[in-house]
Amino acid sequence: MEVITLKDIAKALNLSTSTVSRALRDSYEINEKTKKLVAEYAKKVNYRPNPIALSLKDNKSRAIGVIVPEIANNFFSQAINGIEDEAYSRGYHVVICQSHESLEREKENLRHLFERRVDGILISLSGKTKDIKHILEYSESNFAVVFFDRVPESSGFHKVVADNFSGAFAATEYLIQQGKKRIAHITSPLTLSITKERLEGYKKALEKHGIVVDNELIKYCGFDPEEAKATINDFINTQKPDAFFTCSDRLALHCYEAFQSRKDEMPADTPFFGFTNLNVSHLFSPKLSTVVQPAYEMGARAAKILLDQLESKRKVKDFEKIVLETYLKIS
Amino acid sequence: MEVITLKDIAKALNLSTSTVSRALRDSYEINEKTKKLVAEYAKKVNYRPNPIALSLKDNKSRAIGVIVPEIANNFFSQAINGIEDEAYSRGYHVVICQSHESLEREKENLRHLFERRVDGILISLSGKTKDIKHILEYSESNFAVVFFDRVPESSGFHKVVADNFSGAFAATEYLIQQGKKRIAHITSPLTLSITKERLEGYKKALEKHGIVVDNELIKYCGFDPEEAKATINDFINTQKPDAFFTCSDRLALHCYEAFQSRKDEMPADTPFFGFTNLNVSHLFSPKLSTVVQPAYEMGARAAKILLDQLESKRKVKDFEKIVLETYLKIS
DNA sequence: TTGTACGCGTTATCAA
C-alpha cells in the first residue's frame, strides 16, 4: 500500500501541487479537463490526503477524546459504542482513556488528550473528582468539553445524563408496591451527580407512599469490593432491610455477591435492585432487577453535541442538558 | 491553557528556534547557561512539543490502532486494558476500532487507521474473515501488524494467543471426570483459529479417556442469538447430551440462555461450560463454569511486541508466537 | 556556541 502525496501526483501529471490540490477540492478556478485528469489519476493511485499534514495546518485533528472511569463495564462500553458510531460516521477518530476512578489519572488523561490536540472531549467524571478546576483550565481556552453520565453541578457546559431521579423513583416505587417498607439504599460517593439524583428519587418515592425516610437505611460506599461487602454485611447484621437498592453500576455486583453469600439469613423473596446495564442480570439467582440507562444513546447524543459544536462557526452560548429516560428490567 | 511553541520561547528569550530546540533536547553543542535558561522558561510556560508537527516530520504518530470484534465484551475490554497500560506507559496513544464481526468493517477500520498514520496495529480477526489478503496489502509495505486471540494460520506475523487446545482439553477432561460421556461441543465458525484449536483439545481429551468422538455432538454456530438458540434446542431435542461445552466467548451467553430456559427437560446436574471471561459467571443459576483466558496479559504482551518492533532499528525476521495459559473457573 | 534554511504534506495568498 503505497502512500501517495500531492507532490507525487503533480510530478506525474506535470502540474503544480497547488493545481492538484485545487482540482481535487473541485475549485471553480480549475479547468474541467484538468480536474478530470487529476481526479482520475488520484483515484487510480488511491490518493488520500495526509490527515497529519491537515492537522498541522488547521490546528485540528478530527479526533475527539473520551475519558471514562473504566472500559470493562457494560454501561461505558455501550456508551462508547454510541460515541464511536456517531464520530466515525462524521469522519472523526475516537481516543479512549480510563481514569480508573482516580483524579490523578483523570488529570493525566486530560493533559494527554489536550497535548495530542484532540478537538474536544467527552468525559464522565471519576468517583474521586470533587471539583472541575482541572477541566476549567482547558475549557476556558476554547477547548470543547461535553459531560455525560457523571456531570458536574456547574452550569456552562453541555451535559447528557440519564433521568436518574425518575429511574430511582420507579425502582423504589416498584419495591414499595411489592410490599417492601425498609428498603436499603446503597450508593456511590456524594460527590457524584448521579448519587444525589438517585437518592432524591428514592426519598421522593418513599414520601409519596407515606414511608418515613430512615437515614440508617442509606449508606454511601466507595468502589472497593471489600467496602461493598462490609456495607451489605452491616445491613444484614443490624438493620435487616426487606429490600436492597444498589444505586451504582460499579457497586452493584460487589454488593450483590455479598448479598448472595448471605441470602439464607434473609427471607427468600428479598428483592435486590441495581442501577446497572449488566446485560446478564436476568440469569442471576437470586434475582437481580435493574434500572437500565440508555447508554448507547447517551454516548451518541453526547458525541453529536460535541461534534456539532466543533463544526459550528459561532461560539456556543446556551448550553444544553439532555436528560434521557431509563427503564426497569425486572427479573 | 495556552499552547506554547518553540517560536514563542525563542522570541521571549531572544534566541533562535533551533537553539531552543537543541537546548531542550540537551544537545552537547549548547551552552549550559543557555540550556538552563531555556529549560526553566519552558517549564514555567509549560511547553510541550506539538505531537502533530513531530508526526509530520518523522512520519510516525506514536499511536497504535486496535481492531477487535466488539468492545462490549469482557475478554476484549480486558485485553484493551492490557494494551492501553503498555502503550500509555511508553508514550503511545491507542485508537480502538470495532469490526462487529464484519469483514467489510474490518477493512474500513484498517484503511482508516492506516490513513491516520498509526504506527502499527493489533488485531483480533472478525468471525467473517476467511483470509488476510486485506491485511497483507498493508503489512507488506512495512506497516507493523501483530495478531492476538484470533490469528491467521499464515506464518510471517507476530501472534499472541491463549493455549486454546489445553484450555478445551482441561474443560473436557473435567467433565469426563464428572462422569459425563456425551459432551456437546458448540463452537464458532471453522474459519477462526480458536475454533480449530479448541475442537482439537476437546477431541484429544475424549480420546485419552477412550470415548469415541461423535460428530453429531459437534456443532458450528455463528454469532447470532437465534442461531445459538436453535443449536441448543436441537441438541436437547435430539442428541440429549449430558454436558454442554460452548467454545466461544461471543456464543456462550446466548447458548446458556437457551439452555437455561429448557433446563427442566434435562437432568438437574447437567453441567454447562463456557470459554469466556465473563466475570460474573459464578453468580449464575444453573451454574456456569468457564475456561478463562489471560486477556489483560494477552493485550499487554501483544502491545509490547508491537512497540518493541516499532522501536527497533532492524526489520524483524523471526516472528514470535506467544502462547499463554488459560485456567478453569469451576462454579 | 548559535543561527539560517529546509523539509515533512497541505492549503491559502498572491502573482502570472
Added chain:
DNA sequence: TTGATAACGCGTACAA
C-alpha cells in the same frame, strides 16, 4: 486557468 511561495511546528544539516 495555473504556478510559486509561505505557513503550520519541529528537528537537523549546514553555515557562521
